[in-house]
Structure formats: C-alpha cells, structure tokens
Amino acid sequence: MRGAMRTDVIVVAAGSGQRAGEGMPKQYRLVGGQTVLRRTLERFATHAGIRRVLPVINPDHADLCAESVIGLPGVLAPVAGGATRQASVRAGLEALASDPPDLVLIHDAARPFVSARLISDAIAAAQSHGAAVPALALVDTIKAVPEPGFLSGGPNREGLRSVQTPQSFHFALILAAHRAQIGRNDLTDDAAVAEAAGHPVAGFAGDPANVKLTTPEDFVTAERNAAADLTDVRTSTGFDVHAFAPGDHVMLGGVRVPHEFGLTGHSDADVVLHALTDALLGTIGSADIGHHFPPSDPQWKGASSDQFLAHAAKLVREAGGRIAHLDTTVICEAPKIGPHREAMREKIAAIAGISPARVSVKATTSERLGFTGRREGIAALAAATVRLPWID
Known part of the structure; x- marks a missing residue:
C-alpha cells in the first residue's frame, strides 16, 4: 500500500487530567499563551501529510474546544468521547468511517510538542506495517517494590521500551480491532487493542521531546520549552x-x-x-x-x-x-x-x-x-x- 495515502488524525482530548492539579482540564490550560489542545492540533493541521484532524472531547468542554480550534485548517467538528480512552478512540474511528482515510494516527492531546519528523515517521510506519507505535529505549534502571519503602531487582531494561503517540494504523485494521474489543476496559493504548485482535505492532524511533503533560511540574517544564521555541x-x-x-x-x-x-x-x-x-x-x-x-x-x-x-x-x-x-x-x-x-x-x-x-x-x-x-x-x-x- 505505497503511494499517496489519505491520512487522518484522531486527537484524544476527553479526559479530565486530574493529576495535573486543580484548575482547567489540562488540555485547555495555557502553555506559551496557547491552550495545550491548540498546540497539539496545530502540529497536525499544518503537516502536509495530514488530510483531516478530529478532536474527541468531553461535550461539557465544547466551548473551550471551539476557542482552541479557531483558524486551524482541516480540523473537523469534535465528537463526544466515552468513559474510557478506548471508548473515546472508538467514537473517533466511527465518526471517520463515513469517509474513511487509508491511514489513521491516534494521538494524546496532552502531547503538544510532537514534531513534524515524528508525524512523518508515523505515517511511513503505518504504510509499511499496518500498525506501529513510537518507542524509546529506557535510560533508567527499573526496580520492583516488594513492599512499601523497599526495592528489589526488576526486569531487564534492554528488552523494554516506553511508547508514545501518535500511534499509527491502517484505518480498516484498527477500526475492526476496536469493534472486536467492545466491552473490554483493560487495554491502555491502541497498540494493545491491535495486539488483542491478533495484529503485530511495529516500533519506530520516538522523540524524547514528545512528552506527555501529566503533573503540575510538567507544565512548568512545558512553559520553558514553549518559550525556547519563540525565536x-x-x-x-x-x-x-x-x-x-x-x-x-x-x-x-x-x-x-x-x-x-x-x-x-x-x-x-x-x-x-x-x-x-x-x-x-x-x-x-x-x-x-x-x-x-x-x-x-x-x-x-x-x-x-x-x-x-x-x-x-x-x-x-x-x-x-x-x-x-x-x-x-x-x-x-x-x-x-x-x-x-x-x-x-x-x-x-x-x-x-x-x-x-x-x-x-x-x-x-x-x-x-x-x-x-x-x-x-x-x-x-x-x-x-x-x-x-x-x-x-
């Protein structure tokens, strides 16, 4: 499946982000004068390889989302997410099914520093493998906690990777995989959904800068990173x-x-x-x-x-x-x-x-x-x- 392929993006933005502390849901907080969601959407909306971008949101945040998408090209009207990330992604996939893309990228709204290189690599990996995720080698030693306050030997980090988004797929593959897993709530990402449906998932090089904003400290770092971009x-x-x-x-x-x-x-x-x-x-x-x-x-x-x-x-x-x-x-x-x-x-x-x-x-x-x-x-x-x- 080579050549120009229509690629859409689902940006998952339906969560509440409670670990980020009090205040607005984290996807609507400001970083460098823009909401996190707008920063994320803009990275995809301005990429030459992307056809359309679909936000999946909490309907209670419709006004906040509307303010975040003003003037962005190719951003579709948002759809309502579900009670879990898995349900939210499935809602986005079903919304795209009436005019399906060849490929779909699925990305967390709370990763606003995704690079053009990573987006291009995600598209290429989906074309080649059908299902692929960006991955990073672990740099820290991982320890088990046999009891509170104590550590013991853990897994060999050489055989482990941390994964990011955008995770990329042939659209028909991941839509069928999500439909096959309705009722399961233990699958933490879309790679797990594909694997549960029997599809192997390839890995490609992630980006250490593609961080997910989770804690209040993450937002302090993000503000510094955003300022560094304003050259x-x-x-x-x-x-x-x-x-x-x-x-x-x-x-x-x-x-x-x-x-x-x-x-x-x-x-x-x-x-x-x-x-x-x-x-x-x-x-x-x-x-x-x-x-x-x-x-x-x-x-x-x-x-x-x-x-x-x-x-x-x-x-x-x-x-x-x-x-x-x-x-x-x-x-x-x-x-x-x-x-x-x-x-x-x-x-x-x-x-x-x-x-x-x-x-x-x-x-x-x-x-x-x-x-x-x-x-x-x-x-x-x-x-x-x-x-x-x-x-x-």
Whole structure:
C-alpha cells in the first residue's frame, strides 16, 4: 500500500487530567499563551501529510474546544468521547468511517510538542506495517517494590521500551480491532487493542521531546520549552491622534482622566489604546485597527477601546506568540500624564494579559509646536515587541 495515502488524525482530548492539579482540564490550560489542545492540533493541521484532524472531547468542554480550534485548517467538528480512552478512540474511528482515510494516527492531546519528523515517521510506519507505535529505549534502571519503602531487582531494561503517540494504523485494521474489543476496559493504548485482535505492532524511533503533560511540574517544564521555541522576535509601531471636543474627561490607556475637554472619535477616542492596537497588529501582519473595527460600522460608535487592544492581543496568542513589551508615548500639553501613569500601566497590562512590568507609559509635550502645542488634540506613539515561533 505505497503511494499517496489519505491520512487522518484522531486527537484524544476527553479526559479530565486530574493529576495535573486543580484548575482547567489540562488540555485547555495555557502553555506559551496557547491552550495545550491548540498546540497539539496545530502540529497536525499544518503537516502536509495530514488530510483531516478530529478532536474527541468531553461535550461539557465544547466551548473551550471551539476557542482552541479557531483558524486551524482541516480540523473537523469534535465528537463526544466515552468513559474510557478506548471508548473515546472508538467514537473517533466511527465518526471517520463515513469517509474513511487509508491511514489513521491516534494521538494524546496532552502531547503538544510532537514534531513534524515524528508525524512523518508515523505515517511511513503505518504504510509499511499496518500498525506501529513510537518507542524509546529506557535510560533508567527499573526496580520492583516488594513492599512499601523497599526495592528489589526488576526486569531487564534492554528488552523494554516506553511508547508514545501518535500511534499509527491502517484505518480498516484498527477500526475492526476496536469493534472486536467492545466491552473490554483493560487495554491502555491502541497498540494493545491491535495486539488483542491478533495484529503485530511495529516500533519506530520516538522523540524524547514528545512528552506527555501529566503533573503540575510538567507544565512548568512545558512553559520553558514553549518559550525556547519563540525565536522570531518582532517589533512594530503604531500612531494615533484625536482632536479635542467639548467634554470633561479624556480616555487614555483605558483610564478616565479629568480634563477641560474630551476627545472626538468614533469610539471613545483613546489614542493610547488605538496606537498600541495598531502596533500589536503590525507584529503579525494583520492590517490595522480600521480594518478590524471600521469607523463606518455603527456598532463601534462610542465603544470602549479596551476591546480593540484585547482583540489584537488575542490574535497574537492565536498565532502562537507572546507579548514581550508594550511601550507608548503620549504627546500633549495637557492633561498631565504622570499622576495617571501607573493606573494606565495596570490597565493596559490587564487588557493585554501581561504583567505591568512589560508595559511602559511615557509622556512629552511638543514644545508648543503643531496641533498638540496649540492644545487642539492629543497624539500617541506606540511600539510592541512580541515573540513568535519561527516560520520560513
């Protein structure tokens, strides 16, 4: 069965991940600004050898899943999993059966660092053997526990391997094997299901980086690994200006600042947030604020500008990026910015989902030159620095 073969992926994401500690199910926790599930799905969705990707989820997490798949190509609507991993995989296989692939890869959502090499090797191994799993040689000595607190001799590690996912199969083979094992709940992975149905399972080289996130400590390590992947550092600028109009305050950096005038604009005319929004959009090449929030659209009339900056920050996260720094300079003769600087930093940080330590707010006058010097309005300059995965 050589040549181009249609390959689909089932990503098993129906578990609760209780060993990961309190909080969200582990597949929806953030690593490097993205959910674990999105990171996993993206690895397969962007691989040239993959046709479709099917998440299998807990129906109670449908909204969380929907947020994780926005913009990903080839990701199918999720199907509901079962009470066990075996039941969840079978649900995914049955969902694909109406338009079956030639090959299917089955992968744990909690392994978000699966590499393109491992995916390609899994496809090739399934073509050659019908059933195959990635495996790693054991590096630690394995001991038995004859009684609590004591160790004794264990198995010979030379004859043992630890296995990973994606496990890969001819689709018809693994579907029939799962159907034949309905009612059994003691099979811990799909290789075991295939073996129980009488199919030999080949091994191919796994990847030590393809770790499964299980404990809280795993997430600490994953965060470090994700940061190490963000080698594309980009900086972009933004600029905005609004004229004074009758009023008793201006909005600057999301903060209401008392003043003898207001600012005119279609939204709340917050020049600081507008300039920062354009700067963030520039880092990912996503046009400008007017493209995303057209002034001609009445829904943005009088709108709070915090939603503009929040939208730009969300787009950066969806691109796999992290905001490293936001900087703005307000240009005006009045009002005074200093008394409100820290409140602005706190507000901008909260909107963008970063620490206030990553936000800088400065102010200057134009020495009574130009429209700002004549007290006709306020301008703001901004710069944003983000870290993104390197893409050629």
